[in-house]
Amino acid sequence: EVQLVESGGGLVKPGGSLRLTCAASGFTLSNAYMNWVRQAPGKGLEWVGLIKSKSDRGTTEYAAPVSGRFTISRDDSKNTLYLQMDSLKTEDTAVYYCSAYGSGRFDWGQGTLVTVSS
């Protein structure tokens, strides 16, 4: 059974940094396209970015609002995905979900809340 568990959320000041972690089990993370999706309080879903599978060279792509500030990476030895968030803005406040794509469908974690506020 696929399980994704996010952690690392919390309160951070504008301009600060935070690293989110997504621990995967039940599958090999490096074989999947791994995504981050966020949801601001009371708002809809917004795709943040992804890292491709190892066979597709693990390249990354990002949504325009976070490009240049956020970095997605993974540690294959730990089967873990990361989202490094720098230069955080108040508008980055959201629940952040990791999501694994395979065979046309997505599995989702429970999410972790990031609050950017002074």
Added chain:
Amino acid sequence: DIVMTQSPDSLAVSLGERATIHCKSSQSVLYSSNNNNYVAWYQQKPGQPPKLLIYWVSARESGVPDRFSGSGSGTDFTLTISSLQAEDVAVYYCHQYYSRPYTFGQGTKLEIK
């Protein structure tokens, strides 16, 4: 970017009646090489992550009741709940994963009349 537009924004349906939610994409999400439309539908209840209901337009996720069905092709898609149950009260989102950036509809809030 592909814009996904859902209608209506909110919907009230009586228990046991049919609920229909529409989603229109600003361009085709049909991948010709495999004839799959890259559209999914999610259900989200307060305080919970999105739950996958339907992928590839009409493939029902394992464990999802068969009262949920998806249809459409190209740019027009529909989620149908054939007989509304109380536990179906939620916000529903369509999602295109045909091209990046992946995008979602704005959500449809479904309530009991």
